[in-house]
Amino acid sequence: MFLDDYFRQYGLVAIFCVVAVAVPVSMMLMSWGMSRVGLRPRAPSAVKAETYECGMEAIGGKWNLFNFRYYMFAILFVIFDVEVIFLYPWATKFLSLELFALIEMAVFVGILLIGWAYAWRKRDLEWG
């Protein structure tokens, strides 16, 4: 039967969901239960409450400013990067390709040049 097969495959997913919920819930319940019967000591301290940051001591608050102009350079780098990725194989095979490939690359570079000209005229290449 088509329907049974179809839903049986979802049975695995259902089991996975049940396990995924049951494991963390049981762990928390266990911890809570042990504190009730007195097996789990309770000794909070300032060090324990600190943010865990890969073993480093956290500096400053979480609402600090950072300079997001880097993203502009990242985008410009992507333009340049993609250009090179396509130019390189094109250049190695240039002799066997015909005039059509030359025109096509000119179109491609032309489109990218619009992006460069845009960034240049909008003063995104200047720092300060």
Added chain:
Amino acid sequence: MNAHDLYVVSPYLAMAGAAALVIILDLFLPVSGRGGRGRGLLPYAAFLLLAGPFVLSLIQFYDLGDAANLVRGGDAGSDGAEASILLGSLSVDRFALFFNFLVTGAAALVVLASTEYVRLMPRFQGEYFGLLLFSATGMMLLAAATELITIYVALELTTLPLAALGAFLLNGRSSEAGIKFLIIGAISSALMLYGMALVFGFTGSTQLSDISSAVARAGGGGAFGNYALLVGLVLLVAGFGFKISAAPFQMWVPDVYEGAPTPVVAFLSVASKAAGFAVLLRVMFTGFFDVSLDWAVLMAALAAASMTIGNVVAIAQSNIRRLFGYSTIAHAGYLLVGVAAGVGTAQSGPETPVFASIGPDSVLFYLGAYTAANLTAFFAIAAIGQRVGGDRISDYAGLVTRSPGLAIILALALIALIGVPPTGIFIAKLYVFTAAVDSGLAWLAIVGVVNSAVSAYYYVRIIRVMFLGQPPAIYQDGGARSARSAAPWAAMGLAAAALVFMGVAPGFVMGAAGAAVRALGV
């Protein structure tokens, strides 16, 4: 790729090229120059550049002749030309060209109407027109796409610039509109992609023609004959439902309509909706006609829900742009009636669907009339907003004493949206409901007529406030009163003229719609 392919895609290239040119022009024009020249030329440059795609579409229209499609067959021709790479991905037929003209026309009017509006934004005027034209490119491609991946790419090209445009005013409401449009658009894209994956898994192809034959082979039996197809098609409809702003995918509409720049809303409400209906019609009728008896019920239900939700909630609105948001949901419902009415049943047996071309015909005509009406209304709202400095309906009190021209034009658009002669939407509604009755959906036609009556209440309320309301003693200054330009008036006048023209002499657009629907080749 051969020379003929380039010719086939030339309107789309011209539109994208126009967008790029506008952005480049913006970079090299002087910032303000003498007496505001320089940047002020941008809208007119964009308007003139729109002649490119328009003329190329016109050439293709006459070149098409008796042929169904400009894209030539796949085998390398006898003249040694390379095989077309467009085969299966695009169909440049009368259907696509109909929407080319609709989108180009709407874009041209929106550009004209924006000349006064863009003065509100000192920066990014070039980007404004550039993004508008990029979005128009996507809409034109959407009407021609016959392959799922192409449809997806065209849809994203339509949606992403509109999201950026929605956030253009740099205030809270506008940002909210842009972000909401972006996020809900992304969710619906994800749903649609999932649907496409299921359809591809079931049929083994992304091309609508192959999908159609695979669906025909699968035969009937049960809902859609197959669960994968059922889920896939429902998810596809969810994705398209976002674009056409039909219930229950309408949550973004009022917020976006309230916050986004008014000319952008005008463009969004007509061109984006038209492109959404274009792709819906093509996918449903070309790809999935063999299971149409199943999805016609779905369309009818969506239509009834959209009409009712849109009209009932619109009654309670006090902001005119929110009101138009709900009004556009209701109109998506009327249009969906036409989609559902495209499927009739044969006399011989009730199990085989028959293509009732009057349904899609009426949808295309309705789209034309609705485009004219809504553009008129939004251009008037944009101009009024700049004069009275607000979008609440109470701000419009006694407008007729202050700006009689704008009040009369807005009243004309509102009367049209109710569906009163002599305007295009009267004919369109008549057409849609006739199609519904013909296809055995009399109940849906009744729901539609009742809804039209309900809609009259809130449309007429605005007219009453404008003409009979007490004007405020002291007018607020809308900020842009000194800017007097003929271009927005020209845009308003052209849209209103088109609206009345379609009501008085509907034959021209009706004929074009009929020819377009025949090109679907169901």
